[in-house]
Amino acid sequence: MITITENVPLLRWEAPVLRSRAERLERAGGGLWRVVDARGSIRGHLRVVADPLGVRYRAERLLLGSGAFRLIGEFWDADDAVAALRF
Numbered sequence: 001m002i003t004i005t006e007n008v009p010l011l012r013w014e015a016p017v018l019r020s021r022a023e024r025l026e027r028a029g030g031g032l033w034r035v036v037d038a039r040g041s042i043r044g045h046l047r048v049v050a051d052p053l054g055v056r057y058r059a060e061r062l063l064l065g066s067g068a069f070r071l072i073g074e075f076w077d078a079d080d081a082v083a084a085l086r087f
Contacts, residue, residue, distance in 0.1 A: 016078035044085035
């Protein structure tokens with residue numbers, strides 16, 4: 001199955017600005033950031049994805065055994081995506 005986002009060229013996105021100060025973002029790739037809490041623990045990853053209607057933010061967790069990412073959710077707001085990684 002091919003989706004529209006698979007045909008979008010890789011862009012170098014700027015880090016999303018978070019309203020909450022509970023986490024910070026560290027670049028992990030072209031459109032990928034680690035979500036790090038105040039203690040320095042990685043909560044998950046935030047991926048920026050181009051969508052025909054605008055920019056989407058995916059909250060993901062890395063599965064260490066396989067090295068694959070598990071999708072937690074996809075959001076229109078970066079803060080909502082980061083909040084999904086808190087629990």
